[in-house]
Amino acid sequence: MSRKQHVVELSAEDRNTLDWFVSTGTRKAEDITRARILLKADEGLTDAQICEHLGCSIGTPYRTRKAFTERGLAAIHRRKPDREYDRKLDGDAEARLIKLACSDPPEGHARWTLHLLADELVTLDEIDFESVSHETVRQRLKKNTLKPHLYDYWAIPAEDEGQFAYHMEDVLDLYHEPYDQNRPVICFDETSKALRGHKRDPLPARPGAVARIDTHYERNGKQNLHLATEPLTGWVTVAITEKRKTADWIDRMVELADEHYPDANCIRVVLDNLNTHNPAAFYRYFPPDIAHAYLERFEFHYTPKHGSWLNMAEIEIxxxxxxxxNRRIYHAATLRSEVAAWQKQRNAADGLIDWQFTTDDARTKLRRLYPVPLTEN
Incomplete structure (x- = not known):
């Protein structure tokens, strides 16, 4: 029987060096894997056993052992220190790659891929080589923090939109007023929950397997949730209705005034511009004297359009x-009981919201949203 080739025998100093390498600092994953392979090989494990322990391919332990017999501990790094590597893309070619990655993809493609960029790059007249690997493209894109295969949504108002600045600063100034029990600040927002049930019973979790549910489900309509929270006290309440109507919003405001804050002189409510959030609707549901009395106790502060993130109720939602x-709930009664239990636990926890973003921060970080720039002293 032939003797095993490329046997790894580490000295005590080598082992200490590798142990230090894999347990400290920020390293490349592939370098850490090679270091662990050398440690396992020194313990006498076979390549198959090493693959089972580390989850690497079957050829990696052999190549690492072979490199160790040639280069010693430097084998944990793929690149050889004494070899000169020619840069495939010079500065000009890299600039053209960046320009290409920032452009629209070819017809018939939704977005750029590494292979598509590599193939398209070599077709340019200014490029004088026949091929570029997708790995070279990946490294250049990573260096320049480019991800052409991804996109994100944004909702930013026009740069000269003074309305955004006005409503934003109005809300931010309100958030940084001290707590006043006679003038509480309440954040209000709405969301919905689709009622869905399992067509087949889920499979519970067990050792070695996560819980699983069938992709098919039964629909049972949806419910609307109206959430109000007082960030400076940690109080939160949630009401559930079948529809989203102005009358439901009026009911929530009446509850705030009559049940939750009957002794408050002024209830300041932060809310978005949803069409049902209309103070004038009080006159549609109450006689004028009662509507006027309610509105005398409210002060509404609207977040700017495209600025719903300024509403702290979104944090609670x-x-x-x-x-x-974050699960399937089929019956409205179950939804109500589950939300009520969550509300009780949330209020018992007294989870205050520590809002850090100030008007000064807005004028610095969002200065382009102001029609007139800030005057510099």
Whole structure:
């Protein structure tokens, strides 16, 4: 039987060096894998056993052992220190690659891919080589923080939109007023939850397998959730209705005034520009004297269009979705009981919202949204 080739025998100093390498600092994953391969090989593990422990391909341990017999501990790095590597793309070619990646993809393609960029690059008249690997393209894009295969949505108002600045600063100034129990600040927002049920019973989690649910489900309509929160006290309340109507919003405001804050002189409400959030609607549902009396106790502050992120109620809605709603719920009664339980626990936790973004921050970070630039002293 032939003797195993490229045997790894590490000295105590070598082992200490490799142990330090894999446990400290920020390293390339492939370098750490090679270091661990050398440690496992020194312990006498076979290549198959090393693959099972580290999850690498079967050829990696052999290539690493062979490199170790040739270069020692430098084998953990793929590049050889004494070899000169020619740069495939010079500065001009790299600039053309960046310009190409920032342009529209060819007809018939939704977005650029690495292979598509590599193939398109060599067709340019200014490029004098026949081929470029997709790995070279990947490295150049990574260096320049370019991801042409991705896109994101944005909703930014026009640069000369003074309305955005006005409503933004109005809300930000309100957030940084001290707590006043006679003039509470309430953030209000709405969301919806689709009622869906399982067509087949889910499979519960077990060791080695996560819980699984069938991709098919039964529909049972949807419910609307109206959330109000007082960020400076951590209080939150959620009401659930079948539809989103102006009357439902009026009911929520009446609850704030009559049930939750009956002794407050002025209830300041932050809300978005949804068409149902209309104070004039009080006169559609109440006699004028009662409507006027309610409106005398409210002060509405509207977030700017495209600026709903300024409403702290969205933070609570995000928590509600992650902690309670991120699952299938079929019956409206179940939804109400589950949300009520979440609300009780949330209020018991006294989770205050520490809002850090100020008007000064807005004038610095969002200065392009102001029609007239800030005067510099």
């Amino acid at each position: 995000g928590v509600l979705k992650r902690q309670c709603l």
